[in-house]
Structure formats: C-alpha cells, structure tokens
Amino acid sequence: MSENNELERLQAENAGLRAELEETNQGVLALYAELDKQAEQLRQASELKSRFLSYMSHEFRTPLGSILSIARILTDELDGALGVEQHKQVAFVASAARELSDMVDDLLDLAKVEAGRITISPAWFELMDLFAALRGMFRPIMDATEADLIFEEPENMPRLYTDDKKLAQILRNFVSNALKFTPRGEIRVSAHLENGNRVRFAVSDTGIGIPPELQDSLFEDFTQVDSPLQKRLRGTGLGLSLCRQFAHLLGGEVGVTSTPGAGSVFHVELPLTLPMEETDAKE
Numbered sequence: 001m002s003e004n005n006e007l008e009r010l011q012a013e014n015a016g017l018r019a020e021l022e023e024t025n026q027g028v029l030a031l032y033a034e035l036d037k038q039a040e041q042l043r044q045a046s047e048l049k050s051r052f053l054s055y056m057s058h059e060f061r062t063p064l065g066s067i068l069s070i071a072r073i074l075t076d077e078l079d080g081a082l083g084v085e086q087h088k089q090v091a092f093v094a095s096a097a098r099e100l101s102d103m104v105d106d107l108l109d110l111a112k113v114e115a116g117r118i119t120i121s122p123a124w125f126e127l128m129d130l131f132a133a134l135r136g137m138f139r140p141i142m143d144a145t146e147a148d149l150i151f152e153e154p155e156n157m158p159r160l161y162t163d164d165k166k167l168a169q170i171l172r173n174f175v176s177n178a179l180k181f182t183p184r185g186e187i188r189v190s191a192h193l194e195n196g197n198r199v200r201f202a203v204s205d206t207g208i209g210i211p212p213e214l215q216d217s218l219f220e221d222f223t224q225v226d227s228p229l230q231k232r233l234r235g236t237g238l239g240l241s242l243c244r245q246f247a248h249l250l251g252g253e254v255g256v257t258s259t260p261g262a263g264s265v266f267h268v269e270l271p272l273t274l275p276m277e278e279t280d281a282k283e
Helices: 002-075 084-115 127-142 164-180 228-232 239-249 276-282
Strands: 123-125 146-151 160-162 184-194 198-205 253-259 263-271
Touching: 002 084, 084 239, 123 127, 127 146, 127 164, 127 184, 146 164, 160 164, 160 263, 164 184, 164 198, 164 239, 164 263, 239 253, 239 263
Parallel strands: 146 184
Antiparallel strands: 123 160, 184 198, 198 263, 253 263
16 A cells, blocks of 8 residues: 555656646746747847948938038139138038048948958958058148158068958058047057068057056947047047957957057057958858
8 A cells, every 4th residue: 555655656746747847848948939039139120220320321421422522622623712711611521521431431331240241352462552552541631730650661571362451441440540649749550470471560659548447448349538639539439349350350350559648559460361261251
C-alpha cells in the first residue's frame, strides 16, 4: 500500500513539474514573441529614420545649391558691381549656406551608413595628389583665418590602394575641426609609414585642446566639445563619428590625443592596400 502511495505521490509531483515546465515554456515563447515584435518595431523605426534623413538631405540640397550659385554670381559681379558692405553680406550668406550644406552631407552619409548603402571604391593614387587637392580646397578658408595650414611632404611613401574620397573626407573633417578650435597658430597634416604595410595620417593643431574626460566620446554620434568657441560654431556633431565609420570600412581606426591649452592630434591609420575581401564585402 505504501509503495502505491509513494508511486502516486511521485506521479503527482511529475505531473506538477510537467505543468510548471509547460507554463515556463509558454512564458519563454511569449517573451521571444515580444522580443521579436520589439526588434521588428526597432528595425522599422531605424529604417524610417534613415529614409527620413535621406529624403530630407536630398530635398535640402537643391535650394542650398541655388543659394550658393546665386552667391557666386553676386560675388563675381556678373549682374553689376557690389559695394564693400554688400560683398561682406554675400560672403556671410555663402558661408552660412556652405555650413548648412556640410551638415546636410553629414546627415545623408549617416543615413547611408545606417542603411548599409555606403559603397567603397578603391583605386591606386599618389598621396601628394590627395594633399594637393585638400590644400586647394582649404585655400579660400585660410585667407580668412590667422592660422597656418601646413601639409608635410611624405617621405618614401608608396602609392596607396584605398578609397581616396573616403580618406579625403576623413582628413577634411579633421582639418575643419582643427581650424574651428585654432583661432591662430598652425594645423599640420602628415603621413608616415607604420610597420611597412600601414600608413598613419595625423592632423595636429595648436588650438584650445580637449579635456581628457571628453576624448573617449568624441567619435560618438552628435558629440561636440563644450567650449566658448563651440557655442559660436554650428555643426551636427556627426563629422568625427562618420570618420570612425569610414575608417572601419577602409580597414583602419581613428584616435585622438590632446592637451587642454596646448592642442590636439587626430589620426587615422589605414592599410596601404585595402584587402580585396573587404572591398568585395562592402560594395
């Protein structure tokens, strides 16, 4: 009799355990279903954000292009002479339009990165050609600043095989940031071989520097340095974040060292030759 009672007790316990296990399984399945639902909602929200950024950026580009074209016509005095004060006003309009255009470009690049639509187009090129193009790009800006922009001539630098446009955008962002925070002094752009198969580009300045506690977050989205200069300068806070993402696409990395009051050095280190498998994976 006792054996029957013990068997019945064990069977009852087993049935109870099965019921608990079934209930737990149902709870886990419900949790997975909820997680899947939330993941899908997040995916849709991310896709909508990327589509919105892309659409907005494209829509802004047309009127901005028109403003810049009109500013050039006025500056060249094709429709009549301008006074000194009018030239200043037109230059202000053109400068503001270029700043807004840069912000739009950053937002459009962010949308492309998040949507996985960034295309890598590597090619062989000489570094001196890249430096010459950057020097020409910044020449009009340097005429209106007290800082000096110096491109060091690379020594024993072979041809590079990577996406020169993405590399130029990284260096352009570094130089633009350096100019913003270096009212006077110098910005120096250099390139050196590292371990024979990598090249380290550095943009150093003698500007205000960056506090140590902010340096780790500089390459995050929408991060900006809190300083009196920053309050006068507009931006999206996306430039350095895009630099980091472009560097990763090119098989490299970015970094910064800075001393408050003494200046900063932003660098990007890339392979001399972009590996073919990385090129195939990102195109």
